[in-house]
Amino acid sequence: KMTALSLLVMAVSIALITAESSVYFREQFEDGDTWRSRWVESKHKSDYGKFVLSAGKFYGDAKKDKGLQTSQDAHFYALSSRFADFSNKDQPLVGGGGGL
Numbered sequence: 495k496m497t498a499l500s501l502l503v504m505a506v507s508i509a510l511i512t513a514e515s516s517v518y519f520r521e522q523f524e525d526g527d528t529w530r531s532r533w534v535e536s537k538h539k540s541d542y543g544k545f546v547l548s549a550g551k552f553y554g555d556a557k558k559d560k561g562l563q564t565s566q567d568a569h570f571y572a573l574s575s576r577f578a579d580f581s582n583k584d585q586p587l588v589g590g591g592g593g594l
Contacts, residue, residue: 519577523547523560533562536572543569 523529529547536542543566553559564571
Protein backbone atom coordinates (compact mmCIF):
# COMPACT_ATOMS: atom_id res chain seq x y z
CA LYS A 495 0.00 0.00 0.00
CA MET A 496 1.54 3.30 -1.11
CA THR A 497 1.22 6.19 1.26
CA ALA A 498 1.14 9.85 0.29
CA LEU A 499 4.73 10.23 1.49
CA SER A 500 5.89 7.34 -0.72
CA LEU A 501 4.19 8.92 -3.73
CA LEU A 502 5.78 12.28 -2.96
CA VAL A 503 9.25 10.73 -2.64
CA MET A 504 8.76 8.91 -5.95
CA ALA A 505 7.57 12.07 -7.71
CA VAL A 506 10.51 14.11 -6.42
CA SER A 507 12.95 11.35 -7.43
CA ILE A 508 11.53 11.24 -10.96
CA ALA A 509 11.71 15.03 -11.22
CA LEU A 510 15.35 15.06 -10.11
CA ILE A 511 16.30 12.29 -12.53
CA THR A 512 14.65 13.98 -15.51
CA ALA A 513 15.78 17.52 -14.68
CA GLU A 514 18.60 18.66 -16.91
CA SER A 515 20.83 21.64 -16.33
CA SER A 516 24.03 22.91 -17.85
CA VAL A 517 26.54 25.50 -16.75
CA TYR A 518 27.43 27.61 -19.76
CA PHE A 519 29.74 30.05 -18.04
CA ARG A 520 31.62 29.87 -14.76
CA GLU A 521 34.39 32.08 -13.42
CA GLN A 522 35.80 31.95 -9.90
CA PHE A 523 38.90 34.18 -10.11
CA GLU A 524 40.90 31.92 -7.78
CA ASP A 525 44.07 31.98 -9.87
CA GLY A 526 45.26 35.53 -9.29
CA ASP A 527 45.89 37.86 -12.20
CA THR A 528 45.62 35.14 -14.86
CA TRP A 529 41.99 36.28 -15.27
CA ARG A 530 43.45 38.88 -17.65
CA SER A 531 44.23 36.11 -20.17
CA ARG A 532 40.53 35.08 -20.20
CA TRP A 533 38.94 38.53 -20.10
CA VAL A 534 39.43 41.41 -22.52
CA GLU A 535 39.08 45.04 -21.49
CA SER A 536 37.78 47.18 -24.33
CA LYS A 537 40.15 49.63 -25.94
CA HIS A 538 37.34 51.37 -27.84
CA LYS A 539 37.79 54.45 -25.67
CA SER A 540 40.96 55.42 -23.86
CA ASP A 541 39.17 56.73 -20.76
CA TYR A 542 37.48 53.49 -19.67
CA GLY A 543 38.02 52.64 -16.01
CA LYS A 544 40.20 49.71 -14.98
CA PHE A 545 39.03 46.52 -13.30
CA VAL A 546 40.90 45.03 -10.33
CA LEU A 547 40.68 41.64 -8.65
CA SER A 548 39.36 42.03 -5.12
CA ALA A 549 37.26 40.37 -2.44
CA GLY A 550 35.87 43.81 -1.63
CA LYS A 551 35.33 45.22 1.83
CA PHE A 552 33.04 42.46 3.10
CA TYR A 553 33.85 38.79 2.52
CA GLY A 554 33.78 35.41 4.19
CA ASP A 555 36.94 34.03 2.57
CA ALA A 556 39.39 36.51 1.04
CA LYS A 557 40.63 34.01 -1.59
CA LYS A 558 37.34 32.36 -2.58
CA ASP A 559 35.28 35.55 -2.63
CA LYS A 560 37.41 37.44 -5.14
CA GLY A 561 35.85 38.94 -8.21
CA LEU A 562 36.25 41.84 -10.59
CA GLN A 563 35.75 45.25 -9.07
CA THR A 564 35.59 48.68 -10.68
CA SER A 565 38.47 50.77 -9.40
CA GLN A 566 37.70 54.35 -10.39
CA ASP A 567 34.67 56.54 -9.72
CA ALA A 568 32.83 58.28 -12.56
CA HIS A 569 34.16 56.04 -15.37
CA PHE A 570 32.59 53.75 -17.92
CA TYR A 571 33.74 50.12 -18.00
CA ALA A 572 33.76 47.54 -20.78
CA LEU A 573 34.84 43.92 -20.40
CA SER A 574 34.14 40.64 -22.18
CA SER A 575 35.05 36.97 -22.03
CA ARG A 576 34.55 33.96 -24.29
CA PHE A 577 32.28 31.07 -23.41
CA ALA A 578 31.52 27.73 -25.04
CA ASP A 579 29.10 27.62 -27.97
CA PHE A 580 25.54 26.60 -27.17
CA SER A 581 22.20 26.47 -28.92
CA ASN A 582 18.77 27.42 -27.68
CA LYS A 583 17.02 26.33 -30.86
CA ASP A 584 13.30 25.79 -30.21
CA GLN A 585 13.73 27.01 -26.60
CA PRO A 586 13.59 30.44 -24.99
CA LEU A 587 17.06 31.70 -24.08
CA VAL A 588 15.82 33.03 -20.75
CA GLY A 589 12.79 31.66 -18.95
CA GLY A 590 11.12 34.19 -16.69
CA GLY A 591 8.66 31.81 -15.10
CA GLY A 592 4.96 32.39 -15.31
CA GLY A 593 4.44 29.66 -17.89
CA LEU A 594 7.40 30.33 -20.17
